[in-house]
Amino acid sequence: MTASIGIVGASGYGGVELLRLLAGHPSAEVVVVAAHSQAGQPVSTLFPNLPGDRVFDAVDLDRLSSLDLVLLSTPHGASLELGAALHDAGTRTVDLSGAFRLDAEAFATWYGEAHPRPDLAPAVYGLPERNRAAVAGATLVANPGCYVTTVLLGLLPLAPLLVPGSVVVDGKSGTSGAGRAAKDALHATHVANSLTAYGAPGHRHTGEIEAQLAAAGSDLGPVSFTPHLLPIARGLLTTSYAGLREDVAADDVQQALREAYADEPFVHVLEPGRFPVVKAVVGSNACQLSAVVDPRTGRVTVVAVTDNLGKGAAGQAVQNANLLLGFEETTGLSAIGMYP
Missing domain, CATH: 3.30.360.10 (Dihydrodipicolinate Reductase; domain 2)
Known part of the structure; x- marks a missing residue:
């Protein structure tokens, strides 16, 4: 099985790391590479490590909702809106921001604003070493901070x-x-x-x-x-x-x-x-x-x-995505760093 994946916020550092990792994933196809401010621009213009003629897509909720899984690498304000909408559509989503990590009261304390969807606060917390069973059965996963x-x-x-x-x-x-x-x-x-x-x-x-x-x-x-x-x-x-x-x-x-x-x-x-x-x-x-x-x-x-950007963000998001999609948890990921 090949899963269709969307990345939103693909022009940021977390987004490009998701692209890099998923380029080597044997069971994932990145169908949408969305970046609001960079839509229509070649990906390689920003990130020369990703050659080719691919361009950044516009953010299209209907298109994202049709995918097997969406990875949100957006600021928490954008994630609050997109994460909730994708959850309501039943689309499995991993959010890399802090939008859904805390309950509504704690979110208001630490972010200085009311949470618009207290029913989703907190979402399933995506630290697989402590919570992998819950992650595997979730719709919305809050990727932990680095x-x-x-x-x-x-x-x-x-x-x-x-x-x-x-x-x-x-x-x-x-x-x-x-x-x-x-x-x-x-x-x-x-x-x-x-x-x-x-x-x-x-x-x-x-x-x-x-x-x-x-x-x-x-x-x-x-x-x-x-x-x-x-x-x-x-x-x-x-x-x-x-x-x-x-x-x-x-x-x-x-x-x-x-x-x-x-x-x-x-x-x-x-x-x-x-x-x-x-x-x-x-x-x-x-x-x-x-x-x-x-x-x-x-x-x-x-x-x-x-x-x-690895276990602290995109790598852990792919680890969570593997659990959500029923793949081997380590697929597309390495436990060996680049040294020296």
């Missing part, structure tokens, strides 16, 4: 071992995480040879991290999260710190991580003291992570890396 994916893969297996209120997360991402739009702060002259924090303390991914930890049954409470901008194109690293409950040993931490990911194709747990490297996962759908315990402070440090 920082959130990386943090959750490290923290969720350890949540029962951690002290509530003690979680602090430091995140660092490449500039592609900020999108393709021209922004002064992303000018090469400003970014090169530099490092800066942004978005604290109210970055939207904070609410998403807290919501998913709570949804997993943890009582960890508020999380402190500060993102930073790295002078690289793609790649993401998070370092999470938390206090350990009494009588929790370093072996308990390692056992929890290894049991959680023993059969997972894209999550690799490294030995304690061996820290993940961003470049090792760039271009892949992999996450590498490791944890070390400091007996002096009674705290654990969890370091995790992903490609923010």
Whole structure:
């Protein structure tokens, strides 16, 4: 079976990564490559890695609704409208924005606006390692945020071992995480040879991290999260710190991580003291992570890396699409990054 796929927002970095990945997918045909502002323009003009004479399509809801699956790589405002319409039409959809990740109350808190479809808030949360059965039976899937994916893969297996209120997360991402739009702060002259924090303390991914930890049954409470901008194109690293409950040993931490990911194709747990490297996962759908315990402070440090456009966005969206369409979950995806 070959599935018909539509991509909306195909002129952005997430959209072009979807195009790249699906070009090598044996069971998917990208029928629609929609980009509102670029409609009619050759794809190769923006993205020379995708040669050929294909042009960007206009956004046509009727045409999209007729497809087997639609991937939305649009800002949350556009996704709110399109995602709801496609859901109502019964078209399987994976949304890469934050439009459907939070319940209506949390969405209003973190996005500063009312959710127009509280009945769809939240949609099925697309972190396959924790939620693959629900994803497989869904119509609308909310693809997790890039920082959130990386943090959750490290923290969720350890949540029962951690002290509530003690979680602090430091995140660092490449500039592609900020999108393709021209922004002064992303000018090469400003970014090169530099490092800066942004978005604290109210970055939207904070609410998403807290919501998913709570949804997993943890009582960890508020999380402190500060993102930073790295002078690289793609790649993401998070370092999470938390206090350990009494009588929790370093072996308990390692056992929890290894049991959680023993059969997972894209999550690799490294030995304690061996820290993940961003470049090792760039271009892949992999996450590498490791944890070390400091007996002096009674705290654990969890370091995790992903490609923010791979497992943090388009790669995970394809992973979710495979589940929705009944394909092998790893189809069209690699767990091996480009190194060096």
